[in-house]
Each structure stands twice: as C-alpha cells, then as structure tokens.
Amino acid sequence: MQTFKLAFRNLFRNVRRTLLTVMLISLSLAALIAVDGIMRGMLTLMIENVTSTIVGEAQVHRVGYRENMDIDIFLENSDEIAQKLQQDPALESFTARVISGAMISSSYNVTAGLLYGVDAQRERTVSKLAQAVVEGEYLSGGDSELLIGDSMADLLEVGLGDRIVLTLSEAGTGELAQALFRISGIVDFGTRELDDNFIFVNISAARQALAMTDQQTHEFALNFVNLEDADNPQLGIFQQLNDEETEALGWLDLNGEIGLIIELSSYTSLIVGGILFFLASLGVINSMFMSIYERIYEFGVIKAIGTRPAAISHLILYEALLIGVFSCVLGIVMGYLLGLYTSNFGIGIGEMEFSGIAFSDNILSEFHIIQFTQFPVYVVLLTVVAAIYPARFAAKIIPSDALQRSL
Amino acid sequence: MTAVISTDKVCRYFGEDYETQVKAVDRVSIEIGRGEFTAIVGPSGSGKTTLLHLLGGLDNPTSGSVELSGTNIAEMSGAVLSDFRRDHIGFIFQSYNLIPVLSAEENIEYIMLLQGVDAEERKHRVAEMLKQVGLEGLGDRRPSKLSGGQQQRVAIARAMVSHPEIILADEPTANLDSKTGIALLDLMKELNEKHNMTFVFSTHDEKIMNRAGRLIYMQDGEIESDEVK
Numbered sequence: 001m002q003t004f005k006l007a008f009r010n011l012f013r014n015v016r017r018t019l020l021t022v023m024l025i026s027l028s029l030a031a032l033i034a035v036d037g038i039m040r041g042m043l044t045l046m047i048e049n050v051t052s053t054i055v056g057e058a059q060v061h062r063v064g065y066r067e068n069m070d071i072d073i074f075l076e077n078s079d080e081i082a083q084k085l086q087q088d089p090a091l092e093s094f095t096a097r098v099i100s101g102a103m104i105s106s107s108y109n110v111t112a113g114l115l116y117g118v119d120a121q122r123e124r125t126v127s128k129l130a131q132a133v134v135e136g137e138y139l140s141g142g143d144s145e146l147l148i149g150d151s152m153a154d155l156l157e158v159g160l161g162d163r164i165v166l167t168l169s170e171a172g173t174g175e176l177a178q179a180l181f182r183i184s185g186i187v188d189f190g191t192r193e194l195d196d197n198f199i200f201v202n203i204s205a206a207r208q209a210l211a212m213t214d215q216q217t218h219e220f221a222l223n224f225v226n227l228e229d230a231d232n233p234q235l236g237i238f239q240q241l242n243d244e245e246t247e248a249l250g251w252l253d254l255n256g257e258i259g260l261i262i263e264l265s266s267y268t269s270l271i272v273g274g275i276l277f278f279l280a281s282l283g284v285i286n287s288m289f290m291s292i293y294e295r296i297y298e299f300g301v302i303k304a305i306g307t308r309p310a311a312i313s314h315l316i317l318y319e320a321l322l323i324g325v326f327s328c329v330l331g332i333v334m335g336y337l338l339g340l341y342t343s344n345f346g347i348g349i350g351e352m353e354f355s356g357i358a359f360s361d362n363i364l365s366e367f368h369i370i371q372f373t374q375f376p377v378y379v380v381l382l383t384v385v386a387a388i389y390p391a392r393f394a395a396k397i398i399p400s401d402a403l404q405r406s407l
Numbered sequence: 408m409t410a411v412i413s414t415d416k417v418c419r420y421f422g423e424d425y426e427t428q429v430k431a432v433d434r435v436s437i438e439i440g441r442g443e444f445t446a447i448v449g450p451s452g453s454g455k456t457t458l459l460h461l462l463g464g465l466d467n468p469t470s471g472s473v474e475l476s477g478t479n480i481a482e483m484s485g486a487v488l489s490d491f492r493r494d495h496i497g498f499i500f501q502s503y504n505l506i507p508v509l510s511a512e513e514n515i516e517y518i519m520l521l522q523g524v525d526a527e528e529r530k531h532r533v534a535e536m537l538k539q540v541g542l543e544g545l546g547d548r549r550p551s552k553l554s555g556g557q558q559q560r561v562a563i564a565r566a567m568v569s570h571p572e573i574i575l576a577d578e579p580t581a582n583l584d585s586k587t588g589i590a591l592l593d594l595m596k597e598l599n600e601k602h603n604m605t606f607v608f609s610t611h612d613e614k615i616m617n618r619a620g621r622l623i624y625m626q627d628g629e630i631e632s633d634e635v636k
Contacts, residue, residue: 002520009508301504304465305565306493306521308486400466403500404456 003311007318011326014291021287022327028276029331029379034338036269036375037365038347043265045363047227050258051251053189054127054198056095056221057230060085060241060248065218071100071171071210075246078217085220088237090229095122097219098206103167104199106156113152113197115166117206126221129187129200136160136185143205146181149195150188158183164199170211179209222248277379281386284323288316288390299394300402309395316394320387324380331379332372339365411572411605412439412462417471417481419457419628431457433628434471439621441572442603444596446610446619454628455609456577462607463496463575464488476572493521497566499576499608503558505550511561512537512546518569536564540594556587560594567598576608580615592618 011018051057060081065073075081078096085094098117103110120139124130129147130138139145146164148156158164166179181201189195207214222237224230230250232238241248252259292299299312346362419432432454439445447455460466461473464480473481475495483491492498505514512533519529537546540560550558559579566574579595580588592615599606610616624631 002517006506006508013508297502297504298506301498301500302506302517303489304463304492304498305518306489306569308489308521310486311521398466400460403460403465403504 003315004318007315007322010291010295010315010319011322014294017287017290018323021283021323022330024283025280025324025327025379025383026329026331026334028280029328029375030334030338032269032273032276032375033331033335033371034342034365035272036371037339037367038342038363039265039268040366040368041343041346041363043262044366046258046262047251050255051223051227051230052128053191054129054194054221055251055254056126057224057227058222058238058248058250059254060220060222060246061218063245063247066247066254069099069101069218071169071218072174074098074171074212074216074218075220076215078215081217081220081241081246084240085222085237088240090224090226090235090237092223092225093122093125094220094222095119095126096203096217097123097221098203098210098212098216099218100168100171100206100210102199104152104156105165105167106158106162108157109155111152111155113199115168115206115209116198116200117203117210118200119203126223128189132187132189133185134188136183138185139200139202140184141202141204142184143202143208144180144182145184145202145205147185147187147200148183149198150186151192151195152197152199153183153186155196160184160186166199166209168209171216172211175211177209177211179205181205273375273378277382281382284320284383284386285390287323288320288387289393291319292316292390292394296397296402299397300399303397304399304403312397313391313395316391317384317387320384320391321380324383327383328376328379332376335371336367339367339371343367409441410438411441411476412437412607413474414438414461415472415474417458417461417473418469419454419461419466420469430628432461432468435628435630436471437623437630437633439605439607441605442599443621444599444606444619445621445623446608446616447623447625448610448616449625449631450611453625455611455625457628458625459575459577459607459609462573463498464492493518493569495572497569497571497574497604499559499562499566499574499579501578501581503550503555503562503582505558505561505565507550510547510549511542511553511557511564514550514561515546515564515568518565522569532568533564536568539567539598540564555583556591559583559591563591563595563598567602567604570602571604573605573607576606578609578611580610580612585612585614588612589614589618 062073062075085091096119100115102113102115104113120141133147134150139147153159160183162183164181164183166181168177169175170177229235231252238248303312342365346364348362415436416434417432418434421429421431435458447458449455461468464483468481472479480488480491506517509517515533515536516529519532537543540563542557542560545553545557580591583591595606596618616622620636622634
C-alpha cells in the first residue's frame with residue numbers, strides 16, 4: 001500500500017512530464033477507438049452496398065448456374081422454393097429473377113447487356129432498384145416496361161418512352177427471339193458495371209421473351225432479418241436448399257473478393273493499434289527512464305535503507321499502471337467524443353466505386369463495446385509491459401553508485 | 408567489548424588495469440564495538456565514503472571481509488542484503504535524502520512498513536522519535552517545508568526508528584551551519600548513549616570530530632591511526 005501511495009504521489013512530482021505521457025497514451029487509445037469505429041462503419045457501409053444494391057444477402061441458384069450464367073441452367077420448381085422461403089422466419093424478404101444476356105438495340109445504336117427480369121413488388125424489398133430510378137417510373141407490372149442504366153441510355157441515345165429491341169436466345173431451344181420494350185425509367189446506381197450493362201423488365205415479360213415458364217427462375221435473392229445469418233451455413237434455409245440440384249449461398253460466398261477485403265480490414269485495427277502502441281510504449285519507456293534518472297539518488301536511498309529490488313520494481317510498475325489507468329480514462333472520453341462526432345456527421349469519401357460496389361454515402365463511425373473494455377485493458381497492460389525494462393533497471397541500481405555524491 | 412563491526416584486510420579497488428587502478432580502500436582491518444561513537448576522518452579522497460559503503464553493504468569489497476554482528480555481508484546480495492540492511496543498519500546521508508513526496512512522519516515510518524511493524528506500533532514509534540529529535544508538531548510537513556537541520560533530524564529519526572544495531576552517517580553535518588551541525592552531533596551522541604547504538608560517521612570538520620569517542624584517521628585508502636579518547 002505504501003508503494004502504491006508513493007507511486008501515486010510520484011506522478012505529481014513532474015506534472016508536465018506525467019501529463020505528456022498520459023496525453024501520448026490517451027491520444028493513442030482515442031485514435032485506436034476512432035480507427036476501429038471508422039473501420040466498423042466502413043465495413044457496414046461496404047456490406048450494405050454489396051448486399052442492398054442488387055445482390056441481396058444471399059442467393060439461390062441451380063448448381064452450375066453461377067459458373068457462366070447459362071440461361072439453360074435454371075430452377076424448375078420456383079413455387080416450391082418460394083414456399084420454403086416464405087415459411088422461413090429468418091428471412092425478411094426474397095425475390096425471384098430471370099437473367100439473360102441480350103443484344104440491346106435502339107434506333108441509333110446497339111450494345112450488349114444483361115437483362116434482369118424482376119418481380120417489381122418483391123424486388124423493392126431486396127435491392128435498391130426502385131431507389132435507383134432517377135427519371136421516369138419504376139416497374140408496375142406492364143409487359144413493355146423497361147428500366148435502363150443512365151450511361152447505357154446515353155450510349156443508345158434514348159430517353160423515356162423510346163423503344164428498345166432486345167435480341168436474345170430462348171432458354172432450352174437456343175432459338176433467337178426479339179422483344180420490344182419502351183423505356184419507362186432510367187436508373188443510376190452509381191456503379192458503372194450496373195449503369196452500363198443492366199436493363200430491368202418485369203419477370204413475366206422476361207420469361208415470355210425467353211420462353212420460360214412461371215416455374216422457371218434463374219435466381220432468388222434473399223434478405224435476412226439479421227444480416228449475420230447470411231454467413232451462417234448451419235442456418236435452416238441453407239440446410240434445406242443446398243442439395244445436388246440447388247445451391248444457396250450467403251453474400252460473403254457470392255462476393256469472394258469483398259470477403260477478402262473485409263477479412264483484411266479486420267486486421268487494420270490490430271495493425272494501427274500495434275503501431276500506435278509501439279510508439280506510445282517508446283514514450284512510456286523514455287518517460288520512465290527520465291523519471292528514474294531524476295530520482296536516482298532517491299532510489300539509492302530507499303534501496304540503502306532496506307527496500308528490496310522487487311519493491312523498487314513494483315514502484316515503477318505501479319507508476320506505469322496509474323499512468324495507464326489515467327490515460328485510459330482520458331482516452332475513453334476523447335475516443336468517445338471523436339466517435340460521437342464521426343458517427344453523427346460521418347467521414348465523406350465522395351463517390352467511389354470499389355470492386356463493382358458504389359460508395360457514395362459518408363462513413364459513419366460505429367461504437368462497439370470492446371472499444372471501451374478490451375482496448376483500455378490492452379492499453380494498461382502495454383503501458384505496464386513497457387515499464388518492465390525501466391523497472392528492472394531501477395531495481396538493479398547499485399546504492400553506492402546512486403549515492404556516490406551523497407554517501 | 409563485543410565487536411559489532413569487523414573488517415579483515417578489506418579492499419576496494421576501482422579499475423581493472425593495474426597502472427590506473429585506484430585503491431579507494433586498501434587492506435583495512437578494524438573492529439568497532441557495540442555502543443561506540445566513532446568518527447572516520449581524513450581529507451577528501453581518503454576513502455572514508457568508500458569504507459562506509461563497504462560497512463553498510465552498499466558496495467562489495469574487491470577482497471577481504473566485512474562482518475556485521477558476526478555475519479559476513481560481503482557474501483550477501485539482492486533481497487537478503489536488503490533485508491539485512493533494513494534490520495541491522497541505519498543510514499544518515501549527507502544531503503538528507505528524504506523521500507520528497509512523503510511527510511516527515513511517513514519518511515520515518517517507511518522503514519517500519521518494510522519491516523512489517525503493525526500500525527499502532529509504527530504510530531507510537533514515529534511520535535517517540537519525533538519527540539526525541541525535537542520535531543514534535545512538524546511530522547506532517549514534507550521535506551521541502553523543513554529547514555536543512557530539521558530534515559537531517561528527520562533522517563536521524565528514520566535511521567534510528569527501526570532500532571538498528573549500527574548507524575552509519577557520511578558527513579551528516581556537511582550541509583549544515585556549524586551551530587546546527589554541533590547541535591545535531593550532540594543529539595546523535597545523546598541517542599547513542601541512551602540507546603547504546605553503534606554510531607560510525609565520517610567527517611573532516613574538527614569541531615565535529617572532537618565529539619567522537621574514537622577517531623579513525625584515513626589517508627589514501629589506508630588507516631593512518633586509530634585513536635580512542
């Protein structure tokens with residue numbers, strides 16, 4: 001207890017140095033909390049953009065379809081699958097799609113693109129298609145309605161109400177077929193891949209053009225009540241649907257490269273924290289050594305009168321512990337305030353497209369309990385660990401050397 | 408008289424090269440009995456401080472032995488030596504060297520905390536020592552609020568409160584004016600007689616050395632003379 005009291009009082013012997021050390025450590029903690037919050041916010045934004053733009057949180061296909069999106073590889077039993085999806089409490093919504101490559105022609109130009117036949121009402125609950133309409137109207141179920149990406153519209157030199165002819169091959173027979181649509185809306189996802197290449201029509205019209213029946217579907221896109229469930233292969237819906245014919249995959253499996261980025265991002269806080277605390281540790285070691293050299297005679301005295309080397313070591317470690325605790329309190333407050341600001345106002349990243357995913361919103365920092373529990377514990381531990389070397393040095397001081405000017 | 412301090416040809420040399428080696432203490436053999444009030448005197452560089460270091464276990468001899476109460480402390484190290492110093496030796500330093508963040512009372516109490524003396528006994532002994540060194544009512548002051556003479560009295564109280572057999576003091580009056588220095592020496596002498604503790608102190612002040620019961624003269628690391636008054 002006496003050692004602890006001594007350590008506490010020693011902190012106030014050179015208030016400026018103690019404050020500088022505390023500021024160094026607390027700023028590192030605040031920065032770590034902020035970086036972790038921003039990384040979490042960025043991941044959330046990334047996942048949200050990946051899942052809500054068009055992909056959904058999970059998809060169901062016939063086995064083999066994803067390899068080259070062959071229109072002949074479709075699910076035959078749409079109603080049966082839809083019924084299973086409807087009954088699953090883990091799911092919030094789902095929608096069916098038929099997908100085909102198509103030659104898209106206007107009166108002025110021709111391009112190749114990807115036709116999505118969507119269930120207008122259900123699609124609203126899964127993707128951002130409805131929100132992406134920047135001109136005209138969203139699909140209402142009419143046979144000739146078509147939504148086109150704004151950059152494709154520019155390429156084809158078309159606008160609302162203009163005619164578009166799709167040339168595609170029918171499922172099963174491979175026969176060429178043509179279908180006429182009128183542009184009912186122009187969409188802008190902010191993602192070049194989507195805006196350059198995708199057109200959307202009602203699923204019934206797409207099936208008709210592709211000579212597919214109502215039971216034939218290329219894709220079901222799903223949204224879960226809890227996003228975490230989309231990564232859980234043990235979940236009932238994945239267990240039920242994955243078999244020799246059908247494959248149901250979460251968004252992470254569907255977007256392998258994004259998964260890698262997310263995995264890499266999870267190490268970012270660790271790396272940033274490591275660098276910050278390495279630097280802070282050097283500061284602690286430096287501060288402790290300065291403090292020891294300043295009090296070297298005093299250490300000589302207390303050792304001479306019978307203080308054991310271990311007790312001197314403990315004194316330095318207690319000082320570091322107290323510095324760590326004070327720094328944590330300050331760091332938590334600063335980190336919270338910084339996080340509060342960035343969670344409310346966000347960090348602007350402008351319009352950015354990464355790996356086919358558009359980012360246009362601000363990154364909003366996210367708080368997590370570990371930022372205020374585990375991080376401070378690491379800070380205290382690292383501060384104490386950084387003080388071990390100075391503590392050992394102090395413990396090894398030879399009284400006669402330390403006291404040579406006095407005794 | 409029983410010898411509480413005994414050295415046998417103790418040497419302390421600095422430097423390994425024979426040509427440049429400094430023989431701070433060279434083959435010193437002394438015996439100091441219980442209750443003696445001994446001054447080690449000599450000019451600067453004569454080896455007084457080094458000899459006190461060796462007697463207090465603050466430095467290890469190059470050769471020879473140092474026995475305190477029959478124990479060869481030259482063979483001790485680490486925590487064992489710390490404990491021995493704590494329980495058997497009191498130190499008084501030239502520059503007082505009190506712990507600045509502790510009050511006078513806490514400085515005196517510190518060594519008893521190391522010894523594990525219970526709180527009641529500590530309180531009693533601190534009050535007693537403050538009274539003996541004439542600092543009643545000043546126990547709650549930190550060293551910076553005490554004069555040099557008062558700080559040295561606290562240092563004497565700290566050295567004596569653990570009831571050591573031996574008290575070593577290196578030029579305890581060097582930083583004090585002569586009047587305060589003599590008063591302090593008188594206090595040490597009084598405590599020496601009252602408690603029968605062995606005092607060994609170094610000085611080169613003639614007024615101070617006159618108060619010693621035994622004078623050991625040192626010159627160039629060797630004992631030049633040993634005179635009992």
